[in-house]
Amino acid sequence: MxxxxxxxxxxxxxxxxxxxxxxxxRAGERPWTGTWAAAVQQPSPGGMPGSANWSEAGFADHSVRQVVRLSTGGAKLRIRLSNRYGTTPLTVTGVTVGKAGDGAAVRPLTLRPVTFGHGRGTVIPAGREAVSDAVALPTAALDRLSVTLYVRGSTGPASFHDIASATVYRARGDHRFDPRPRAFTETSSSWYYLTGVDVLGDAxxxxxxxxxxxxxxxxxxxxxxxxxxxxxxxxxxxxxxxxxxxxxxxxxxxxxxxxxxxxxxxxxxxxxxxxxxxxxxxxxxxxxxxxxxxxxxxxxxxxxxxxxxxxxxxxxxxxxxxxxxxxxxxxxxxxxxxxxxxxxxxxxxxxxxxxxxxxxxxxxxxxxxxxxxxxxxxxxxxxxxxxxxxxxxxxxxxxxxxxxxxxxxxxxxxxxxxxxxxxxx
The missing domain is CATH 3.40.50.1110 (SGNH hydrolase)
Structure with a gap:
C-alpha cells in the first residue's frame, strides 16, 4: 500500500x-469572458452502446451547423476551433455565426462572417487550436448561437465532443450563408471542432x-x-x-x-x-x-x-x-x-x-x-x-x-x- x-x-x-x-x-489586451465551451476528445465510434458519429470519417465538402446556448452576452464574440487530435493540418474554408432559429434555421439578418487574422479561412496545425477575430454580433444571456463551418477538402478524423445532448446538422456543399434549414439533411448528436465561444467583457x-x-x-x-x-x-x-x-x-x-x-x-x-x-x-x-x-x-x-x-x-x-x-x-x-x-x-x-x-x-x-x-x-x-x-x-x-x-x-x-x-x- x-x-x-x-x-x-x-x-x-x-x-x-x-x-x-x-x-x-499581454499588455493592453482586451478582456474576454467564456460564455460556452465543450471539451474535445480523440475521434472514436463513441462510448455509449449503439452510438455513432462523424468523427472517424471526418468531413469533405461539408457545411456543419452547430447550435449552442450562450450563458452570458456581450457586444462582440469570438469562437474557438480545435484540431487537438488531428494528425494533419485542418483547413477550414470559412465560418459564419448568427442567432439560431428553429432546428438548423438561422435568423437571416444576424448572419455574420467569421475571420481569422482578417482572413475568411484558417489552417489549424495538428494538435493546436485557433481563436477567431472579434465578430460584431451583440448577444444576451441565454441567446442561442448558430455556428456554421465549411470545409472544402477532406479533413481526416475530427476532434470532437461525443455526447452533446444537442442536434448538429450537416449539408453537402457550402451553406455558410444559407439561413434556411432544408439543405441540412443529416444530423448527429456530437459537436465537431467547436470548443468555445467568448464574449467581450470582464465579467x-x-x-x-x-x-x-x-x-x-x-x-x-x-x-x-x-x-x-x-x-x-x-x-x-x-x-x-x-x-x-x-x-x-x-x-x-x-x-x-x-x-x-x-x-x-x-x-x-x-x-x-x-x-x-x-x-x-x-x-x-x-x-x-x-x-x-x-x-x-x-x-x-x-x-x-x-x-x-x-x-x-x-x-x-x-x-x-x-x-x-x-x-x-x-x-x-x-x-x-x-x-x-x-x-x-x-x-x-x-x-x-x-x-x-x-x-x-x-x-x-x-x-x-x-x-x-x-x-x-x-x-x-x-x-x-x-x-x-x-x-x-x-x-x-x-x-x-x-x-x-x-x-x-x-x-x-x-x-x-x-x-x-x-x-x-
Whole structure:
C-alpha cells in the first residue's frame, strides 16, 4: 500500500507542476469572458452502446451547423476551433455565426462572417487550436448561437465532443450563408471542432468540470437542461453576468485516460479549465468512473485498475493546487449515488460494497477535509432518504420510464444547480 500511495502522490505532484504553467496576459489586451465551451476528445465510434458519429470519417465538402446556448452576452464574440487530435493540418474554408432559429434555421439578418487574422479561412496545425477575430454580433444571456463551418477538402478524423445532448446538422456543399434549414439533411448528436465561444467583457466565468453528469448525459435532447445550463439560468435571473462553461466529458476519469472518454482529468484540467478566458472559479465533480470501471473490461474502459479513496483524493488535490496557482476559486462537488445502475452496480456483493465505501470516503473528505474553498453537496440533494446509496426515484424517471439510476433527469439536474451557493462563485 505504501508503494502505491507514494506513486500516486508523485504523479499528483507532477500533474500540479505541469498544470501550474501560466501564460501572462499581454499588455493592453482586451478582456474576454467564456460564455460556452465543450471539451474535445480523440475521434472514436463513441462510448455509449449503439452510438455513432462523424468523427472517424471526418468531413469533405461539408457545411456543419452547430447550435449552442450562450450563458452570458456581450457586444462582440469570438469562437474557438480545435484540431487537438488531428494528425494533419485542418483547413477550414470559412465560418459564419448568427442567432439560431428553429432546428438548423438561422435568423437571416444576424448572419455574420467569421475571420481569422482578417482572413475568411484558417489552417489549424495538428494538435493546436485557433481563436477567431472579434465578430460584431451583440448577444444576451441565454441567446442561442448558430455556428456554421465549411470545409472544402477532406479533413481526416475530427476532434470532437461525443455526447452533446444537442442536434448538429450537416449539408453537402457550402451553406455558410444559407439561413434556411432544408439543405441540412443529416444530423448527429456530437459537436465537431467547436470548443468555445467568448464574449467581450470582464465579467468572468465559472467552469463546471467533471464527467457524464456534468456533461448532461440523460438530459432532454436540445432542451439545454444540463446542470451547468440550469446554473446559467439561475445566475442570469439573479442579475449576474458570470458565464458558465461546461467542461464535462462523459465517461471521463480523474486518474486514467480512455480511448473513448478522453484524457484523464488531471491531464486536461489546464486546457479545459485554466486556459479559458476570464475563469474565476471551477466546480469539480470527479471520481465515479475511477471507482466503478474495474467492473467493466472493454476497449473504452481500459486500463481499469482498482483505485483507492486515497488515490482519488490525491487526484482532487492536484486540481485544487493547480487552480489555486492561477488564483481560481475551487468548489468540490460530492459524488452522487449509483446503486441500481445495471452495468456499474449489478448486485450487492463485496466489490460493490467496497466501491460504496470508497465513494463515501471521498465524499467525506470533500465535505470536511477543508481543502476545497466551498462544497456543492450534490449527493445529499440527489440521494433517496430511504436508501442514501440510490437516487431519489423522482430524479430517475424519464417519460414515465425508469432511468439508469446514475444520470439524473432534468429535475435532478435542476436540483444540482440549486445546490450551488451562487455567492461561492
Amino acid at each position: 505504501r508503494t502505491t500511495l507514494t506513486r500516486a502522490a508523485a504523479l499528483a505532484t507532477a500533474a500540479v507542476a505541469a498544470l501550474a504553467v501560466t501564460t501572462p496576459a 468572468g466565468s465559472v467552469v463546471t468540470f467533471g464527467d457524464s453528469v456534468t456533461d448532461g448525459t440523460g438530459s432532454t435532447q436540445d432542451a439545454d437542461n444540463r446542470y451547468p445550463d440550469q446554473l446559467a439560468e439561475r445566475l442570469a435571473a439573479s442579475g449576474s453576468r458570470l458565464g458558465v462553461l461546461n467542461a464535462g466529458l462523459s465517461g471521463n476519469r480523474l486518474l486514467n485516460d480512455s480511448a473513448c472518454f478522453g484524457e484523464k482529468a488531471t491531464a486536461r484540467f489546464q486546457r479545459d479549465v485554466l486556459d479559458r478566458p476570464g475563469v474565476r472559479s471551477v466546480i469539480v465533480m470527479a471520481g465515479i468512473n475511477d471507482i466503478t470501471y474495474p467492473l467493466m473490461d472493454t476497449p473504452c474502459s481500459r486500463p481499469n485498475p482498482a483505485v483507492t479513496a486515497e488515490q482519488i483524493i490525491e487526484g482532487h488535490r492536484a486540481l485544487i493546487r493547480a487552480a489555486r496557482a492561477r488564483g481560481v476559486k475551487v468548489i468540490g462537488g460530492t459524488i452522487m449515488p449509483f446503486k441500481g445502475n445495471p452495468w456499474l452496480y449489478p448486485e450487492d456483493n463485496a466489490q460493490t460494497l467496497a466501491m460504496e465505501r470508497t465513494r463515501d470516503a471521498v465524499n467525506q473528505w470533500i465535505r470536511s477535509g477543508g481543502e476545497y474553498d466551498a462544497v456543492a453537496d450534490f449527493e445529499r440533494v440527489l440521494a433517496d432518504p430511504a436508501d442514501p446509496d440510490r437516487l431519489r426515484p423522482e430524479y430517475n424517471t424519464r417519460d414515465g420510464q425508469e432511468g439508469d439510476w446514475l444520470h439524473p433527469n432534468d429535475a435532478g439536474l435542476d436540483a444540482m444547480a440549486r445546490a450551488i451557493d451562487l455567492a461561492t462563485l
